[in-house]
Amino acid sequence: MTIRRRLTIRFTGLVSAILALTFASVYGFCWYYISSDFYHRLDRKAHTYGELYLRQRVEPSLIRQLSRLRKDQLPSQKVTIYDANNVPVFSTNDAVLGMPPRELDAIGKRDRRDFRWQHLYVSGIRYSVPSGNYIVLASAENVYGDVFLRTLLWAFSALFLLIVGIVAFAGRLYAGDALEPMQRIEQQLSAIFPGTLHERLRVGGENDELSRLSATINRLLDRIEESFRLQRMFVANVSHELKNPLTQINSQLEVSLLNRREPEVYQQTIRSVLEDVHDLSALTRELLQLSQVNEADAAVMLRDSIRVDEIIWDVRQEVSAINPRYEVQVDLGELPEDFDQLTITGNLALLRTALKNLTENACKFSTDGRALIAVEFRKETVYIRVENDGAAIPATDLPYIFEPFYRARQTADVRGYGVGLSLVQQIVRLHRGRLTVRSAEGESNVFRVELPRQPVAAA
Template identity: 30%
Template sequence: MNTRSVRFRLTVWYSLAFFIASLVIFASFYLITKNTLYSQTDATLKSHGNSIVEVITKEGNLSCQTCQMMARNAFLSEFSDIPGMVVILMDSTGNIVGSSVTVNRSDKKLSQLFEQAATAKSPHITDHTISDLRMRFWIDPIYKNNQLYGVVFVGHPIDVIENSLNNLLLILGAVFVVFLLPTVFGGYLLAKSAIAPIASISEKLKKISHENLDERVDTPDTNDEIKELAVTFNSLLDRLNSAFKRERQFIGDVAHELKTPLATQRSNIEIIRLKERGKNEYIKALDETLIDNKRMSQTLENILDLAWSEADVTAHFEVFDLSELLEEIRELATKMASSKNIKITGETAPDIKIHGKRDKLFHAILNIVDNAMKYTHENGTVTIMLHKIRNLVHVEIKDNGTGIAKKDLPHIFERFYRASKNEKASGSGLGLAIAQAIISSHHGKIDIDSKVEHGTTVSISFPGT
């Protein structure tokens, strides 16, 4: 048996809980029974003892002879019908002046009890063995005017009580042993039942690999922690499946992005080597090869940017002027938009500074502006705005282009996702994914609002310095 398993530990805990609970219950029952039996005996002894003391003290200051006579009368009237009751009277010197049973007058234990009673000066109860018989005594010293006149001993055998308590202890022990083994077995079954759903989930998870990530563990309709665990595992599998699909798509798309320029490069090189060419043909072939090389470099740069954004890079942040950066992007965008006669407008508030990595944010915002120009019709307008409200810096990039369909909006930040799948749009499909990742790494937020054929508005916010 695996002593480290949860099943074993639960069984031990169940058994230990039963052991402690049984021990507390049985011990409490035993102690309450013992206390009840002794309390009843003590009450009886006290009642009879007080009656004897009352009879003796009524006559006032009596001589020893009178004490003896009254003691005998008290025994006859009070204890003649009580089996097992023992009454002993001692005078102020410790001599026995009356007894309901025959006792050894030289018994040292009685002398010790007398000395204890005379010293205590108050009634008390004690257990002692007299003539090999366990007795429980109620002892009351009689004082008048601070003078000891005698001591009353009222006793009763407690061997029956002790035997009953011993038998009760044996019965409780036997009951405990009888129930212990079934309880351990029941604890094992309960632990097995409690662990069964987890074991089922574990077995199911062992069968799930990257080849069948679409499978899910069964979710019990119990509304307990097991159901929550199953739901959590299924949610994890959903994320893993989604991540694996993205990775497969990522690898496939990257391979595709690199495959085309590499094939073009090889084709150009092979063609140019077939025969002697003129200078201009060589230059043209080299230019085409350079274009393909730049495409590959851009794709690899995009991948590196994604990797950078997912790492902890805040230690390399520094304060820079975002207003100056936006002006540079505006100037570059104006040049890029000239081929489509797109107008770049907007206002940039001066001297707005933030904390971050300047070149990465430049790349991210330029990607968004490039997307805006890419999907804006000729003679359209792209607006770039920068302003600060309280402690937040807001960047807004707005165009009046083709817009994004509502069904595409939840996916536009996914890697290699293009909202217009049927259009031959250039680029790797990583631009917005990179932009979002870089902005998030700067503790920023990006939102997109778009309507088909009415344009798109991208809102970016950063914490100010």
């Protein structure tokens, strides 16, 4: 069922319920007023005839004659008086109103009772005189009241059906008008393909739900377009990085097979090929690490209790072993008295990889091979700062240094693949942290990692 149909049905149902309740209330009020008024008139006639016959002892023939002369006679009016034995002793008509004894007994117990019997309205009262107890019944047909109520019921029924039909038609029109922006959004989204990801939805000037939905979809399209751009760049760069060593391997092997050569030449070729294979293996390993950092698996991966000071010393030792020229200084600042404040929750292997990459890069691009790791412990967050005194990163390169395979012009001659910083950023994001960089001429290059003690799962 479409939203338009659901909205139409719900709107029509709501209005119908309100309308039915209103009509039922009006009809009920009219019925109560007409019935109460008619019973009140019957009650006065019962009292009048009871007074004349039982208290004033007027002759029955005279009472009947007076009854015929009165102008306020009701349709099919009849007054009947019963004695204590439920035997009729007086009636304004020749035909006595045959009332079941149970009805008369009910009146005797309650002094007064109004009820319907067959097509008549009946009002009965109990009259007590010295000669005994009597029951006086006044009955009549409420012709005009019943006709009015039937006419009112038919009018309300026809009016209800007419209004419900109008409301259903109007509700369908209004639902279609309200959903028109949604249909327009659907059409615009259906026209967006990978080749037209630059297109965006129109956002109206009103700050309503549809405008906010369009803005949210546009932000989603921005992220999708950025993902496609990164994917295309990733594939292009990977192809380039894989093509170079494969081409070199192929060329060296082809040259070696052209002519018979000395064993030393073959050994040199094999060493060169092994070096290219090692580069391929290192690149593949880094790509696997990059692909395995998935935020969807954060709840499973972030379960280790990590001592920050210990992992810092481990990173210092590993980086120093890579190159004798590298020198890593550690500044743990003011350590908290509670050793639990030195601990965060995360993935030990991934954090070690991230800090190792940052520290190795700092040493690699430093003028003297030195890097500083400074740690600041706070109540909810741990800040790790890695800095060196190398050349400043150009401002034009700063927005792109965390993209896979991006290599700045000043680092083009440095051995590497441009994957390390992208991997660091993904690891920090996995831990719900933040990675920032600050670099300017005449100042140290500073990479700052902000890690919460308890990473919050992604929504």
